[in-house]
Amino acid sequence: MFDVTSLKYDANGLIPAIAQDHLGGEVLMMAWMNADSLRKTLETGQVTYWSRSRQSFWAKGESSGHVQKLVELRVDCDRDCLLLLVDQIGPACHTNRRSCFYTAIRDDAEVVIMAPQNPSI
Amino acid sequence: MFDVTSLKYDANGLIPAIAQDHLGGEVLMMAWMNADSLRKTLETGQVTYWSRSRQSFWAKGESSGHVQKLVELRVDCDRDCLLLLVDQIGPACHTNRRSCFYTAIRDDAEVVIMAPQNPSI
Numbered sequence: 001m002f003d004v005t006s007l008k009y010d011a012n013g014l015i016p017a018i019a020q021d022h023l024g025g026e027v028l029m030m031a032w033m034n035a036d037s038l039r040k041t042l043e044t045g046q047v048t049y050w051s052r053s054r055q056s057f058w059a060k061g062e063s064s065g066h067v068q069k070l071v072e073l074r075v076d077c078d079r080d081c082l083l084l085l086v087d088q089i090g091p092a093c094h095t096n097r098r099s100c101f102y103t104a105i106r107d108d109a110e111v112v113i114m115a116p117q118n119p120s121i
Numbered sequence: 122m123f124d125v126t127s128l129k130y131d132a133n134g135l136i137p138a139i140a141q142d143h144l145g146g147e148v149l150m151m152a153w154m155n156a157d158s159l160r161k162t163l164e165t166g167q168v169t170y171w172s173r174s175r176q177s178f179w180a181k182g183e184s185s186g187h188v189q190k191l192v193e194l195r196v197d198c199d200r201d202c203l204l205l206l207v208d209q210i211g212p213a214c215h216t217n218r219r220s221c222f223y224t225a226i227r228d229d230a231e232v233v234i235m236a237p238q239n240p241s242i
Contacts, residue, residue: 002226016137018148025146027139030202042226075231076221077214081151083222093198100197101204105123105163110196 004035004042008080014050015082019092022071022085028092029100031058033082045070047084066090091117125156125163129201135171136203140213143192143206149213150221152179154203166191168205187211212238 009015014032021028031049033041037057040048047068051058061067068086075082093100095116102114130136135153142149152170154162158178161169168189172179182188189207196203214221216237223235 002229002231016151018139018151020148027141027148027204030137030139030197073226074222074234075224075226076151077216077218077223078221081221083148095198097198100199100202101195102198103196105194105196108123110123113195 002042004038006079007035007038007075007082008078009034010080012052014052015080017047017049017082017084019047019068019084019086019088021088023087026099027101028068028086028088028098031060038082041070041084042073047086061089064090064094066092068092123163125159127200128156128159128196128203129199130155131201133173135173136201138168138170138203138205140168140189140205140207140209142209144208147220148222149189149207149209149219152181159203162191162205163194168207182210185211185215187213189213 007015013034016030017033018030019028032052034050037048037050047060047070049058067089071087072085091098097114097116102112104111104113128136134155137151138154139151140149153173155171158169158171168181168191170179188210192208193206212219218235218237223233225232225234
């Protein structure tokens with residue numbers, strides 16, 4: 001039986017969680033979880049992070065509708081990082097881009113490589 | 122011109138860096154960088170992390186030969202996380218598996234879903 005407390009959390013009780021599109025493989029975002037938010041995520045099947053700025057649960061998409069349905073949870077060899085394979089509804093980024101990693105460094109300059117999606121999508 | 126000091130580092134001067142296979146899209150590992158290791162990575166084209174346990178540069182693959190050639194650097198919307206698109210030579214994980222995320226949680230149990238590669242690969 002998988003025990004969320006068996007993972008390695010940092011001094012603040014947090015573990016980084018990478019969200020990846022389960023079909024296309026796109027890395028969508030990275031955020032943080034504590035043991036309780038991971039428990040919620042596994043129980044509900046919808047990804048809930050821990051907001052460090054608000055110091056509260058952050059049910060992804062709660063206000064925007066851009067939820068992440070958990071398809072599979074993976075843990076790394078050190079048990080101190082999570083990979084969430086998700087079904088991302090709409091954009092993952094608060095800028096309405098599919099991924100938060102929309103800025104590339106090319107020829108020593110920052111280039112925006114992704115356009116915002118129509119908010120209704 | 123891209124300035125590594127324009128990123129947001131944590132209280133220890135570190136920023137998480139996700140390494141993704143630039144072709145297959147597989148998430149290989151997550152480790153940490155400081156501004157100097159990112160500078161080295163950009164200058165040399167080979168990924169160098171910062172080892173928190175050893176408190177020293179960690180030129181990925183230096184001893185194993187399993188280097189990561191940087192194909193493209195991306196930064197996220199908050200400028201506090203990096204995505205490294207890499208050409209991974211051999212396995213990324215110290216267990217000789219392609220990715221560090223070889224453990225899946227399925228039916229509430231941990232399942233190893235990836236075998237170690239032949240070390241000579």
